[in-house]
Amino acid sequence: MFLVVVLAVIGLSLGALGSAIVQRLSNPVARYRQLYLGVLLPFALLSYAVFRLLGFGYAVAGGGTGTVGTLLATFIELLVAGAVGLAAYAPTVRGVRSVRDIELSTGRALARMGRYVLGLSVFATVVIAPLETGLPSVVLLAAVAVLVVAVQAAAPWIIPVVRSVRRPDESTGATLNRLRERAGLTVRDVRILDTDREEMADTTVRGVPGYRRLFVTSTFLDAFDDETATALLAVQAGRQDARVLARVVGGLLLTLVPLFVALADVGPLWPLVGVSLGLVVGSLWVARRGVRAADDHAADRVGPDAVADALERYAAVHDMEPSRRRFANPFSKSPPLGNRIDRLREQAAE
Incomplete structure (x- = not known):
């Protein structure tokens, strides 16, 4: 858990510093989008890579190696990496509120993004976990393709689950x-x-x-x-x-x-x-x-x-x-x- 706290603090500092810089640039709204996609999202992905390399999910899940254990470990790693991303996102909300002059509380913004993180973690778990099962690459590629297409087809019902x-x-x-x-x-x-x-x-x-x-x-x-x-x-x-x-x-x-x-x-x-x-x-x-x-x-x-x-x-x-x-x-x-x-x-x- 010490590693999670360290990455969350780094993310919090990264988000605060990035927000302070963006507010001083021209066209800050567009720059915030670039901050999210070019800095904070890669940091969250890097956090996931660190958790995965260290076997963080398996340690938290109790070391199970079966299908259920793999799914649970992958989900934990993705969810915690998403939480680190939320920590990096949190200090930017105030800046967005300032440059756009809107009434958006940090708590509400984090709750909305938290729903995204949860839904994305579930989806990514279903995609990533089978990669550790030893199935042939052709079968895995076909499974990923079917899953992506199925998610797009089911989007009219998925969006109401993660949005109001x-x-x-x-x-x-x-x-x-x-x-x-x-x-x-x-x-x-x-x-x-x-x-x-x-x-x-x-x-x-x-x-x-x-x-x-x-x-x-x-x-x-x-x-x-x-x-x-x-x-x-x-x-x-x-x-x-x-x-x-x-x-x-x-x-x-x-x-x-x-x-x-x-x-x-x-x-x-x-x-x-x-x-x-x-x-x-x-x-x-x-x-x-x-x-x-x-x-x-x-x-x-x-x-x-x-x-x-x-x-x-x-x-x-x-x-x-x-x-x-x-x-x-x-x-x-x-x-x-x-x-x-x-x-x-x-x-x-x-």
Whole structure:
């Protein structure tokens, strides 16, 4: 337990220092996202690697080596690593609250993230634990692929487990149906995510053809007028048409193939790791192409100026400055928001 305390203290210090630096940078909201993805998440993964190397989970679980013992040890290691990540996340909440001027308590933010950590730990346990069972690599790869696809298919029911969700009332439901029809977005039903404290105005569509569910946040309903909401829903319709999520998931599974080949000792480790890294870059390029196709789809539906205005309004609601880059980040699944806006403005001018 001493190791857990040490890593938690390091994480707490890392989060506090990173938050202090980010608040002094331009476009701090976007920088906080980079802090989470580029610093705090890798630190949590490093903590998991340390726990795994030291056999922390087996020590806590009593040293069992059977299937149940493996599952329990893996879950413990993932959950404790997630707790270390939460310790690193905690001191950043105050900074986010300051730069976005929102009323989000640290306790509420940690409770919400704790639900994510718990759900992700369960999912990752099911993926990781079989790797220690000695099954052939082909079987393991197939099992991981089936599990990932199954989770995506079950997402309409999984999200309500880890998030606070409610059905729209009759008036709100009628409004959303009208906006969806204007946007060309086809889903089976709608659920509203409670984000009044976080003020995150987002939409997402999850599920398989025939049962796709639209999730909109309560802030989305409050912050955007009908024109803006329609344009953003049209972007979601474009993502559905361009199969952006399928591109991301398919790319992820493709990048795992060389790693499982290396696991089977069929080929040299580091060249195969290099191939996997190349596939990551290539699959993310394909995903960015899908995002551009989704913007084009929305522009054809409601007009490029309307989509550009909606993206600018989206950035304003989240206190973000739309970022622009001469060259896209090869490890990003979406082009910079500012570049997307500029591209739509050019289409409108033409």
